[in-house]
Amino acid sequence: MKGTDQKNISLLPVLVLLLLFWGLAFFSSIRSAVDTWIRLETFTHCFLILPICIYLIHKKWHELNAVKIAPNYWMLAALAMVLFLWSAGQLAQVIVVEQGAAFLALPMMIWAALGNQAARVLWFVLLFWMFSVPAGEVLVPYLQQLTADMTVYFLQMVQIPVYREGLYIAIPGGLFEVAVACSGIRYLIASVTLGALYAYLTYQKTSKRIIFLIFSLFLPILANGLRAFGIVIIAYLSEMKYATGIDHLIYGWLFFGIVIFIMFSVGNIWADPIEEQSERTENLTANVPVKPFLSVSVGIVAVFAAILLFNHHASRVEIVEAGDFAARLQLSEMENDSWSPKFVGASDVASGSHDGLDYYLAFYGENVQDRELVNSENRLFNDKKWSIVSSVSMQDAQLVELVALNGQKRWLAYTYMTPKLSSALDWKVKLVQALEAVMGQAQPGGYVAISAFSHKGDDSRNKVETEMKRLLSKGYQGVFSGD
Structure with missing residues (x-):
């Protein structure tokens, strides 16, 4: 068209550049997701998502050639919120949030760089891409x-x-x-x-x-x-x-x-007939205006850099030490620990028996990768040998009845304790720790479990429930810090 000196760049290099920048910027989150794909057969299909998305983009290439490519600067604000969520997920060690936000960032970047019309053409590809996130466990x-x-x-x-x-x-x-x-x-x-x-x-x-x-x-x-x-x-x-x-x-x-x-x-x-694609646009090459693309690219890099600086500042927290909580509870060796929970990477763990009750306490002085109070690999009890029969909510705790393969039964009361909250709801504890992480505060906490064998007609349930209420009344400081 005469009378214009607007310079353009081909669409394919733009998509490749966005993919490469995304891969470099979120390398750690992508690597953790791929590790999950490899480790768990449930998510092996995630390896196919990228090739399928490339195929779908190829199928839609003729439509992309027919639409106006114009960056959407408003998407930079949405991208900033997604990146903040990614940062919060990293700081609080909420892996599913971190990975979900990281993978969502790529569709956001494509939408920002190519504009609304292109995003409308690629809407399913941008949504289908999110099946790459290993979530659902x-x-x-x-x-x-x-x-x-x-x-x-x-x-x-x-x-x-x-x-x-x-x-x-x-x-x-x-x-x-x-x-x-x-x-x-x-x-x-x-x-x-x-x-x-x-x-x-x-x-x-x-x-x-x-x-x-x-x-x-x-x-x-x-x-x-x-x-x-x-x-x-x-x-x-x-x-x-x-x-x-x-x-x-x-x-x-x-x-x-x-x-x-x-x-x-x-x-x-009920399949619909396959629509014939227009051949008139199939051989065209879509172009992206250079100046708007450069400006939106600078915006993407600036937003990402700002989030990284925030992440670096908020992650500088001290490790909190626990008091001698095992000695204060006067625990002796446990006769039967077949029910015992499993908490990975705890700063300190104590288990034992006292006055007919079995105890298990795990303390975390920090909340970093592989050392998290709330983690999918942690087990509230030995679920390989015991199964939940019934569950009753207590105030700030949960009381469950367990049964083993041999017919033995147990009552178990458990809760999470932090300086700001005591709750059996792991998502609530994780949310509090996420807010602490965002504010650059320490995120110590502990898990408390009390159990006893259950026999018909005994008062084991009442004993377990009463002891849990007593520990809850002491609070985090009384149980773990001894203040």
Whole structure:
């Protein structure tokens, strides 16, 4: 066009530059996410998200050529909030928040650099990219309970005698546990990811896409309940010869393949006809104005630099030391520690017995990577040997009844203690620590658990509950600092 000296840059190098800058800026968060993809099979599919996004961008390339590429400076404000969230997640060691914000930053940067029209064309790619975040493990306990509920319900429907206690299911001839691997979390996450992609590629109407996404959410949950029921039935009919051990896993993955086949087959019934792409724009090359792109790039770098400076300032906190809390509680050696919790990287741990009660206390003088009071690897009790039968909320604590594989029962009361809060809700404690981290304050805290064997007609529950109330009345300072 005559009369203009506007210089442009090709769209492809812009996208590559944004990806490279994002990779360098968030390297530590990306590396921790990739480590999770490698370590947990639940998130192995995350390795496919980037190639799929590249393919989807390729499919939409002709539409990008037809829209106006103009940076959106307002997105810099949204990016600043996302980066602040990322910084808070890092400081408070909330990995899912840190990783979620880090991966969300890339779509924000693309939106800011290319503008609203381009973001409208790439809306699904920008959303689908978020399936790279390895999140969802928090759902495992709820899925375990739901799977156990469905298994017992189906067994009762076919009139097989069944007795359930917690996550243990007993039938004539065998005892089953709904373990973490039986929760169906792998099926659920993989199904929703595939369901979202299938809905986008197969349907044009938003209503159809939403319905199919909901279908892909509920189908694997129901299917996993049927799978668990099927395993129990096969074991029951074969007198425990089949559907145990490796057979359990083989049936599981085979069943998952069948579920995905059913999901796609049902979805294909209402598939929309494939629209022909316009060939007129296919060979064009979209361009980005150089000056606006440079200015928005400077804005992105400036926002990121400001967050890094804030992060560096807020992370300089001192480590808090604990008092001799073990001596104050006068703990002797515990006779049976099979219930004992597991807290990784604690500054100090004490366990033992006193006056018929078992105690476990873990103290953290700081809140940094691998030394966190609230961490997904920490265990409130030994969940490999014990399962929750019932749970009752106390003020600032939780009281649960546990059952072991051999039928033994225990009462357990637990809570988290910090200088500002005592609560059994880990998210509430993590939120308080996040606020302390953002303000550059120390984030000490501890976990307190009291337990006792439960026998019919005894007062073990009352003793555990009373002792927890006594410790709560002393507070964090009285238990851990001794002030």
